[in-house]
Amino acid sequence: MRIPRPVVRSLVTVTALGAVLSGCRGHAGTAAGTDNPDAVLRVVTTTEILADLVRQVGGERVQVDSVVPPGGDPHSYEPTPADATAVSKADVTFTNHLLLEEHALIKTVDANARKGTPNVSLAEASETYGAHVIPLVEDIGLDVLWLGLRVRGEGESRGATRSSDVLLSATDVRGPGDLVAYLTESLGRPEIYFNSADGLSAEDTTSLPPAAHTHLNWAFTKPGVYEVSLAAKLRNADGTTQPVGTGTFTFAVGVDPHTVAGPGDTVLDNGHTDLTVNIDSGRMSAFTDLRTEGKAQEEIPPGDVVIDVPNRTLERIPAQKRFAFLGKPGAEVYQLPQAVLGKHVHGEIDPHLWQDVRNTKSYVQLIRDTLRKEDPDGADRYTSNSRRYEQRLDELDTYVRRQVGAIPSGRRQLITTHDAFGYLADAYGMTVAGFVVPNPAQEPSADDVGKLSRTIGNLKVPAVFMEPNLVQRATVLNQVAEDQHVKVCTLYGDAFDDDVRHYTDMMRHNADALRSCLGGAQK
The missing domain is CATH 3.40.50.1980 (Nitrogenase molybdenum iron protein domain)
Incomplete structure (x- = not known):
């Protein structure tokens, strides 16, 4: 018996938000800014941290509102129609991106930012101002494989943008039992991605942004060899879809994987691997760090890998009702764990650049130049404000370095x-x-x-x-x-x-x- 879920985990769409824009008034319901009647530019940012930086540069010439509310988590914040209205009225919009923000929030910004107004992704554009970006390397140290889902590539030749989605579906599961792939959110609520117990359909689909990765649990009800087929489609902002890859992966559940693997096959039994679609090449692979000691990853074709789900992954199904989709309470399932508690969709670059104060200077310089371009009359003011704030940031960097030292x-x-x-x-x-x-x-x-x-x-x-x-x-x-x-x-x-x-x-x-x-x- 499944718990109910949407056909595809819903994201805010252009159509849905557009339908309510005409009936909404005022700023984003989460805005932290104070009305500034003397403002020349109206700016919307996704987070309070970005809003603060814009205020430091813009001073009295800008009215700044943050979409994510005080104390809110940009990784999980779901936008409202009022947020869409605020974006539609902005002269400038700043996001962090690199998949920091919930994808629904990015879709809302891109769908509602007025044509011709700057819509700046600070983390991505700040490299040209000297910001230092680092790969997001996750070294969890489990004694079994950590298996997720990933989308690689930008898909520009297919018309993809950062508002696009990649739909990943389980189309076939062959084996002695059932497969349930699911995510456990931070408060313990499960969200099912694929469940073969009552047959596979369009419901067995999840979505990821381009260049994104997510964690999940992989539970099998009986030991044996399973073949799991996945298919991917790219869905662009206009709602059109196109196929971008298929692949079938072999799992050895509770049996010796080396008896299943053929000559030249790779047994994946530890480290970090994602079942991956590359939307540039149209190929699926196992994207793994097994042989690279976490320093890099390689792509192995689906037919050349066997994924080990050993007997030590046996877990008893909890008695709570929310886990009834796995089977009877107390029954055992073989489960590769998601390892990190809660929903955790991210890309290959760590998006939290501002934790290095020197990177924040790059953000400030990019904000300065964006505001100067949109409001040439205020250029001198933005330049002087930026210069003063950058001096404060230099002092702050020295302070942090001294304290940690x-x-x-x-x-x-x-x-x-x-x-x-x-x-x-x-x-x-x-x-x-x-x-x-x-x-x-x-x-x-x-x-x-x-x-x-x-x-x-x-x-x-x-x-x-x-x-x-x-x-x-x-x-x-x-x-x-x-x-x-x-x-x-x-x-x-x-x-x-x-x-x-x-x-x-x-x-x-x-x-x-x-x-x-x-x-x-x-x-």
Whole structure:
């Protein structure tokens, strides 16, 4: 029995939003800005952090509104018709992108930004201003394969834009039992992608943006050899679709994969692999880091891989009703875990560039030049505002570097609720240790908690860190911190709150918290 779900996980569409625009008034319901009657330009940003940067450069000549509300998570925020109205009235729109924002939000911006107005993706365009981008390398360290779904390529020759979707469907599952591929969201709610228990149909489809990746669980009800066929279609902003690839992948469930693999085949049994469609080449592959030690990935054709689902992946189905789609409570399934708790769609580049203050200077310079072009009369004001703020950012960068530098080198380890601090670690000499709940379909077991406890103990960290807007995801972190008698401190990643309303305050807080909580020398 399946839990109900939409045919394809819904995204806000141009048609749906366009139908309500004429009936909406006012700013985005989530806007954090204050009305400025003297403003020359009306600017909408996707996040509060970007809105703050625009205000620093624009001063009184701009009215700035943020779509994502105070304390909101840009990774998951679903836009409203009022947000679409605000975008449609903006003279300039700034997004971060690199898949930071929920895809529905990007679609809303692109569908409603007025023709001829700047619609700037700061993270992507800031490289030309000297910003440093780093790959988003996920080293989870599971003892089984971590298997996801991925879209590679830009699809420009097929008419794709950042508002396009790639529809990935399971078209056939051959084997002794059933396959259920599903995601466990951050509060434990499952979202089914594919379920062969009652036959496959158009419902067994999920969607990803171009150049995106997602995690999920892969559960099989019986041991044996399975062949799973996938098909991909590109859906452009005008609603038209076109096929972009098919492939059939072999799974060895509870049996020796080497008896299934043929000469020259690769057994995928650890590391990070995604079943991938390349929308430029039209080919499917297993995109894996198995043989590259996490430093790079290679594409292997579907017919040349066997995916190992070993007996140690056996898990008992929880008694909660929300997991009834897997079978009877207490029955066993073979399950490759999604590893990272909650929905986590991202690309190959870490989008959190502002955690390196030097990157924020590139954002500010790009904002300055965009505003100058749209409002030439204010060019001198934007230039002088930018120059003053860049000086403050230079001082801030020095401050963060000094604070982190005071932490003993052996204690510069970050254990957090969210992988948002790669740039901070890279720029200021820290390491992101992270943590894993190996099977987020269930409450963390004593073994799961034990593994995290050992990680904290081995690293001898005196503190772990949570983000104010992600407190609900920090249950395990809080429990282990209490058991290990380490502090729980706050780091700001994607959002402000009532205590921190400016980027410079956010980064100073982060620097102070790192030094104080990780045992830096006294000031």
